[in-house]
Amino acid sequence: MKMELNQVKAIDELIKGRRSIKKFKPDPVSIEEIVDILEVAKWAPNHKLTEPWRFLLYAEEGKNQFVDAFLKTQAGSDGKIPEKAQKKAAYFREIPLHLVVVMPEDPRQKTWDEDYGAVCAMIQNIQLAAWARGIGMIWRTNDWIYNPVFREAIGVQPGEKIVATLMIGYGDFIPEAKERTPIVDKINIIRS
Template sequence: MLNAIDQNIMGRRTIKKFKSDPIHTEEIIDLLNVAKWAPNHTVNEPWRFQLYTGAGKEKFVQAFLSAMTLGDGSIPQKALNKAQYFRDIPVHLVAIMPEDPRQRRWDEDYGAISSLLQNFQLAAWERGIGMIWRSNDWIYNPVFREAIGVAPGEKIVATMMIGYPQHVPEKRERTDIREKLQIISE
């Protein structure tokens, strides 16, 4: 029998089409305050966030367009279309972590912020808020990174596009875990 947590995990969907209804900043802050309880070795909280909302979304969009600008100064139509799509999304959250040169620390930090982002998605879904976790090529572009103030030695883990779902996709089946599980009992 599935409990409420099981149902929320299995019911959450990636949302790509959003209603235009605003998401209040305090709601995002509340959700992040819940999400921060993710497992985090040494509780070093290896994350920081940038929230783009209202007129502030244009800074995010302009950073994207700058990263998409070609050598001749033109911007491909596909990028212009994507920029309009970004403008129409109520909220953008950029999740950033420090890139520690020690591999173990880097792995632990990445695991912690990824866990936080999953908590954030699940807590938001419970409140009727959907999102898509994006890690497109342009987040690695130095032009985009500099335009939004991401310093060398920091990694953009995700750009979370957030809003109330306009459309919730059907679930896609997953492989039974028995096919991916090796049990060692002796």
């Protein structure tokens, strides 16, 4: 199947135009629209169609569970939360949606690698499908997602990996594109 040139250019521009969004408008994002986006994104390349993903979507008052789990990882031995962590928690509460993407950690390295690749491809599909609809996000892999306290508080089981926390909303600020290295500097073409 070959697409029309204008369709190809539109896809190229979508890919090049997508940005990670850190500053969000307070406007709510429809959960139904996120489900629709996930329905599209699931068409990512996926060896043997194992569909190695599951999602935890935190919206409205449910965001408190996500934020509280984060805060538990920040508490000192005295139980106090540092001011920096409190500010980050306030920022997290303002973001309309948090989507945690989880995969099973298969003990077979090849399967683990294939599953991780599939989940990452799906996350890129999520970002592109959302961007096409005017929804922005940032893919986070902060150190606290590895903390057993956070994992347990949000229901991530032993033998599962958090691949991403996607913070989702309508962008209040769209950053400029950052320069990328030309591919000719990164490719070694072997012809014989």
